[in-house]
Amino acid sequence: MTGFVSLNGPDNSGKSTQVRMLADGWEGFCDLGPVHRHDPVPWSRVSGQDYAAWWFATSTTEELTAMLFAGHAKRARALPPGRTGLLDRGWYMLLATAIATCAVKESVSVEGAWHRVRALVGAEEPEPCELPVLLLPSTDTERSIAIARRRDHSPWTGTYLDYQMHLHRVLLRMAHQDVFVEVVSDDLLNADETHVRIRRALLARGIGAPANR
Template sequence: MQKVSFSGLDHSGKSQQIRMLVHDSPQLFHVTKPLTEYSQRWPKLEGPEMSRWWFETVSVEELTDIIIESLNRRNEDQYEGKITVLDRGWRMFKAVCVATWLTIEKVEIQEATAETTRRFLTKLDYEPSEFEILLVPNAKYLRSVEPARCLLSSDVNVFPQRMRQRYARYQTYLQEAVKDCFASPPPRRIEVDAPILEIQNRARTLLNDAYDLQLPHIGDTALMVVGFGGLSECGKSSFAEHLRVHHGFYRLKLRYFIECVESRGEKATPERVAMELLHFFQRHYYVQHFSIESLHDPYIPAFLKLMLGKRFKIVYLDVDKETRCRRAALELGVDSSVACAIVEGKDHTKLDRGANTVCQIADVVFDNSSESLRDNLGRFESLLF
């Protein structure tokens, strides 16, 4: 039975690439469960408690045996007629064992590798055969997208400093172990030096060549996507309408895609909402330019930036409160005090969601306070195109 494994250092995007791969081709692939679901010897722990068990409670020998037992059972998890997709291949888990050994014990990598290899040879009850894809992080690229990555990191403040320092050591050892464990035969390497969609399409090209598939590249037709953020009455709709009329942009409302996800009983995570948008782009392949209103928090735009890269432009329209109240009064035909109350109410909701923090990751922060819309749009075009 054919098996494809995605391996790489932590946070290199393995699981994400697998979800994206099977999203539009579930009939072709069977994705196995997390390794911890293949043995009852795994504790039901998360976060700091799991870290404590992994590095302080269980012995390295026992941990390695649990991993091998789980790999044996995972190997039986197959679906007739489908390609089995593994989140981390057997060599990746071997590297995990070596790195854990180095983190806990004062041994050389040769000793840790030799002991891990001995246990794998003795206890792994199948002959591994995987089409291995190794995701290799590019440090320069990852630094360039660090603001967006940090926004989406859920465990920054969960672990105490001691555990974070230990995890950093583990990652250093894991990098060495991966280099050693994947030395021969070499896997198919994909350097993570581009947005998520680009990495996905490279993986699809490898799989098409290996299995004579016809997986389409995704997201290629959306050449430019502009997302508008800002507080109430800052001009988001006016700017989006200008792009539609004068530059052929297709206007989208972000709330619609959030509701699409929620209508399935799912939580509207940044990744799920982004995938819903991507599905729309795919179905409207003949449209090359889109605008999105409104970016009410920084998390969805951060993920879209990671997914689309430079094709996604985050625009934050900055307008002082007095001007926004005056515009609301004119638009609604009410006096200034009523308009200010309406603006403040809307602002309160948006600020609770973090709408004002979108400016921290924006490609363009535009001062739209001037009363001349024509002049403002002219200046805006010169910055955007």
């Protein structure tokens, strides 16, 4: 079986944990990881102590969007034959990231940033196709932010907090547009319970093996 499953959500929503659990639970999955792993040269150029300044100030929306989706395309091409690729942040998450960053960087509304980034990306849907799953601490933006902040080891302030607020709003808008095959937003679920929800949703679409619960 081929294709892609993506785990999406704001910081501290459990994406990487669920990717690892899926990869460990079925040999048909191949963990392809984040985009920078597949396009290291441009990402290594901007990483370092000034990475946040580059991301939110000195880079252009065109540059960041191009880097995100170039890495995504290379990641998709790395899928071995006969496997289902696991994506830590898929096409929709990269789109949401670019939109939220644009809104913060250019001081525009989410709506304005949405149209600007969509024009740069061009495509209306991910290519190649993927099954996107969204993990959110809560469907209420303020509560979701509060929960995610409590899970972090460093404070969210200033530009980064503003970015996370925009990111939550963009992801909720996408959820309302039904782009995700499953939305897990119950903050009372632990990692194992969340995993069962995800596995059931994927199994219903012919991907994976039943969770052991």
